[in-house]
Amino acid sequence: MILRTLIAFVLAGTAAAALGQATPLPPSGAGAPPPPVEGGLDVTVSDESEWQDLGIAIPGFTTDRDVATPAGQTAPLGRQLGEVITADLRNNGLFKPTGPSALPAIAYSDVTAPQFGIWRGRGADMLVHGFVRAGGDGRLTVGCYLYDVALGTELARQGYVVAPAEWRRAAHKCADMVYSRLSGESPFFDSKIAYIAETGPKNRRVKRLAIMDSDGANHRFITNGQATALTPRYSPDYRSIVYLSYVQGNPRIYVYDIGSGRQRLVTQSRNPTFAPRWSPDGRWILYAMAVGGNTDIYRVSSAGGGEPRRLTTDPGIDVGGSVSPDGTKIVFESDRSGSQQCYVMNADGSDQRRVSFFGGRCATPEWSPRGDQIAFTNAGNFKIAVMSPSGGSVRTLTDGWQDEAPTWSPNGRIIQFFRTERGSGRAALWQVDLTGRNLRRLRTPVDASDPAWGPVLP
Amino acid sequence: MIRASAPLTALLLSVALAACSKKPPEQLPPAPEGTGQETTDDTGLDNTGAPVPGSQADFVASVASDTIYFDTDRYNVDSADAATLQSQAQWLARYPGARVTIEGHADERGTRDYNLALGERRANAAKTYLVGLGVGAERVTTVSYGKERPVALGSDESSWARNRRAVTVTVQ
Numbered sequence: 001m002i003l004r005t006l007i008a009f010v011l012a013g014t015a016a017a018a019l020g021q022a023t024p025l026p027p028s029g030a031g032a033p034p035p036p037v038e039g040g041l042d043v044t045v046s047d048e049s050e051w052q053d054l055g056i057a058i059p060g061f062t063t064d065r066d067v068a069t070p071a072g073q074t075a076p077l078g079r080q081l082g083e084v085i086t087a088d089l090r091n092n093g094l095f096k097p098t099g100p101s102a103l104p105a106i107a108y109s110d111v112t113a114p115q116f117g118i119w120r121g122r123g124a125d126m127l128v129h130g131f132v133r134a135g136g137d138g139r140l141t142v143g144c145y146l147y148d149v150a151l152g153t154e155l156a157r158q159g160y161v162v163a164p165a166e167w168r169r170a171a172h173k174c175a176d177m178v179y180s181r182l183s184g185e186s187p188f189f190d191s192k193i194a195y196i197a198e199t200g201p202k203n204r205r206v207k208r209l210a211i212m213d214s215d216g217a218n219h220r221f222i223t224n225g226q227a228t229a230l231t232p233r234y235s236p237d238y239r240s241i242v243y244l245s246y247v248q249g250n251p252r253i254y255v256y257d258i259g260s261g262r263q264r265l266v267t268q269s270r271n272p273t274f275a276p277r278w279s280p281d282g283r284w285i286l287y288a289m290a291v292g293g294n295t296d297i298y299r300v301s302s303a304g305g306g307e308p309r310r311l312t313t314d315p316g317i318d319v320g321g322s323v324s325p326d327g328t329k330i331v332f333e334s335d336r337s338g339s340q341q342c343y344v345m346n347a348d349g350s351d352q353r354r355v356s357f358f359g360g361r362c363a364t365p366e367w368s369p370r371g372d373q374i375a376f377t378n379a380g381n382f383k384i385a386v387m388s389p390s391g392g393s394v395r396t397l398t399d400g401w402q403d404e405a406p407t408w409s410p411n412g413r414i415i416q417f418f419r420t421e422r423g424s425g426r427a428a429l430w431q432v433d434l435t436g437r438n439l440r441r442l443r444t445p446v447d448a449s450d451p452a453w454g455p456v457l458p
Numbered sequence: 459m460i461r462a463s464a465p466l467t468a469l470l471l472s473v474a475l476a477a478c479s480k481k482p483p484e485q486l487p488p489a490p491e492g493t494g495q496e497t498t499d500d501t502g503l504d505n506t507g508a509p510v511p512g513s514q515a516d517f518v519a520s521v522a523s524d525t526i527y528f529d530t531d532r533y534n535v536d537s538a539d540a541a542t543l544q545s546q547a548q549w550l551a552r553y554p555g556a557r558v559t560i561e562g563h564a565d566e567r568g569t570r571d572y573n574l575a576l577g578e579r580r581a582n583a584a585k586t587y588l589v590g591l592g593v594g595a596e597r598v599t600t601v602s603y604g605k606e607r608p609v610a611l612g613s614d615e616s617s618w619a620r621n622r623r624a625v626t627v628t629v630q
Contacts, residue, residue, distance in 0.1 A: 250601050404569050
């Protein structure tokens with residue numbers, strides 16, 4: 001399932017790296033590419049309020065010739081590219097993007113020679129220009145340029161060669177370039193989300209495994225709803241999804257292969273298994289298994305076969321392990337002390353220590369991909385919170401009636417979770433950034449729960 | 459707690475009849491996945507509308523209750539639960555061929571994974587109690603639905619109390 005048709009070529013600053021058979025992008029302005037810009041954008045990430053004012057103008061991408069492609073005419077397609085980029089950059093709290101609908105169109109020649117005067121007059125700090133071209137081989141070439149309007153210089157430039165069906169990925173890659181260049185953070189827009197689509201009344205909820213792009217596009221149901229599906233997680237290589245299904249009447253974890261559509265039990269056992277999680281390197285699957293009513297955490301090779309290894313032996317409920325990015329530690333929840341609390345242990349199960357002492361209940365801990373934070377559900381008040389791996393600096397980020405099950409964006413900057421409505425029990429996906437100030441609902445075709453982000457696509 | 463028990467001879471006869479009686483052809487569509495109570499494959503009623511001895515309908519009509527309830531985050535069997543489970547054990551003693559599944563449930567005010575584990579604990583607590591009363595462990599299976607199958611649909615204390623439960627269902 002790895003999409004190999006997308007080829008990126010980067011020619012930003014002095015680092016020239018042309019991949020595949022892509023044509024190098026024309027440089028902006030005349031002569032040599034400008035030197036890397038060091039000044040002007042050294043805004044510190046810690047002061048979020050300043051970022052709110054960073055206006056980015058994103059007019060529709062232009063084209064050399066308006067021709068028909070399987071993704072539509074290239075002229076309207078260029079406009080759509082600009083719209084997808086604008087939507088990506090909005091709502092994460094860092095930028096104020098303005099999209100094609102509110103901006104004048106640009107000429108093809110403007111892409112490499114922007115009319116900075118016009119954009120200064122509009123108060124834009126940053127400017128994104130781009131083009132889409134239909135290639136002779138049926139593929140599309142999309143060019144993406146980022147300019148600093150005040151300085152009148154190019155900051156970054158990338159080009160992508162994509163199959164027409166994957167044009168949105170070019171937009172996400174462009175948004176990722178802009179986001180990364182301006183924030184210093186790792187990209188995350190070109191990624192996918194697995195979640196559970198919910199329909200039906202509260203006492204007979206139909207729950208289906210579904211996937212979509214990070215912005216909700218390219219939605220697809222994977223299971224038909226005959227059996228309740230819960231708690232999916234994308235494998236780090238996007239080839240499979242591990243999730244819980246009642247397909248055989250009892251809760252069991254299956255590894256669903258996206259390419260073949262086949263699935264297998266994560267482990268052969270008569271006991272119920274649930275709460276599956278991948279290790280960051282994809283080699284292991286952590287899960288919980290209840291034996292005679294006692295739930296403990298196990299790990300098993302994701303390749304199939306091999307003996308599961310039991311990591312906890314406590315008589316309490318031990319569930320929901322999440323592996324640190326370096327693979328050495330596991331954070332999990334346990335009620336061995338009387339209420340749900342978070343514990344950290346070594347990857348082999350040794351040295352189990354409680355880390356949460358903030359006075360609430362710590363459940364569903366998830367280690368950030370950056371390693372410096374653990375997100376969790378405060379099961380005392382059902383808010384999403386973060387803490388340091390040692391349990392300090394607890395910060396509550398949400399305020400719904402029932403918010404639970406946080407998972408991280410690939411760059412560790414955004415937390416996704418689901419919010420359940422009091423009474424109706426209807427659930428929806430929400431995202432909040434690490435400051436807690438930028439909260440938004442992610443639209444889905446039907447109600448939704450248990451969201452899990454995959455990594456940035458290769 | 460127990461309904462009027464029939465003389466032993468009648469009991470044995472009914473067991474024999476139940477064993478011989480042919481169930482209707484299983485032409486009904488299979489019960490929807492994981493809907494709990496609907497795991498029986500017939501109504502358990504005979505032509506006159508009376509429960510067929512040994513059936514799910516007979517079980518429900520004969521025992522104090524098919525359901526026991528738990529406090530928040532707890533899974534202990536209290537005295538009221540014990541009386542209910544004793545009536546279930548007596549029915550199971552009457553029908554030694556009968557098998558049951560105990561479904562464990564939790565209320566909505568818990569995280570999903572924890573509630574699956576909690577439902578498993580509750581179902582097993584009920585099972586352990588039945589086995590302690592002499593019911594063969596091989597006759598009792600368990601399944602946890604966590605918070606996925608509430609019977610009370612409100613978001614209030616009384617609804618949550620009704621949803622924290624373990625339900626015994628006969629397996630046909």
